[in-house]
Amino acid sequence: MNDEKKITWVHYVLYVQLFIVLAGVDQFTKNLITKSLAVSQVKPIIGNFFSLMYVKNRGSAFSLLANKNWGITILSVISAIALVVILFVAFFVLVKYKSTRLSLCLIFLSAGTLGNLIDRIRLHYVVDFLRFDFGSYTFPIFNVADICITVSCIVLAVLLIFSDRFIPEIPFNSKKDNDEESDD
Secondary structure (H helix, E strand, O other): OOOOOOOOHHHHHHHHHHHHHHHHHHHHHHHHHHHHOOOOOEEEEEOOOEEEEEEEEOOOHHHOOOOOOOHHHHHHHHHHHHHHHHHHHHHHHHHHHOOHHHHHHHHHHHHHHHHHHHHHHHHOOEEEEEEEEEOOEEOOOEOHHHHHHHHHHHHHHHHHHOHHHHOOOOOOOHHHHHHHHHHO
């Protein structure tokens, strides 16, 4: 019996569709917020715990570089380069190693990157709107693209840390491979 995974054009179509849906959901929710709320307006959803709040983030994560005029330009260039590299790596991993898990992580990461990049280019800021309050502490406000980026990075880290268990088809440990070859 052949254990090798067969990757067909259907896989690529599904990955492209997932990429478009994730980036589309991000843009749809941001558009909905900008039409529904004024800047800094808070709409409570779950008491004092979860609310929607329209914020214009002119920086990167946690508003880093927000006070720099050149910040949004630098972030846009970095995001565009990262997007191209991540998409290339995602499809390379799928073709070469047939790793669906790793490719999916990279698709989520690239969709989130694209969602925020669209805002930076179109609006010169990123629309953030998901707000969580823990007593007097307010977690940094974020959006759907940020969720895609954060979750994919966490899952990617877990996959890479436990590579032998979750993605055994990718030879991360070249020493182990070299030792096995010398035993033959």
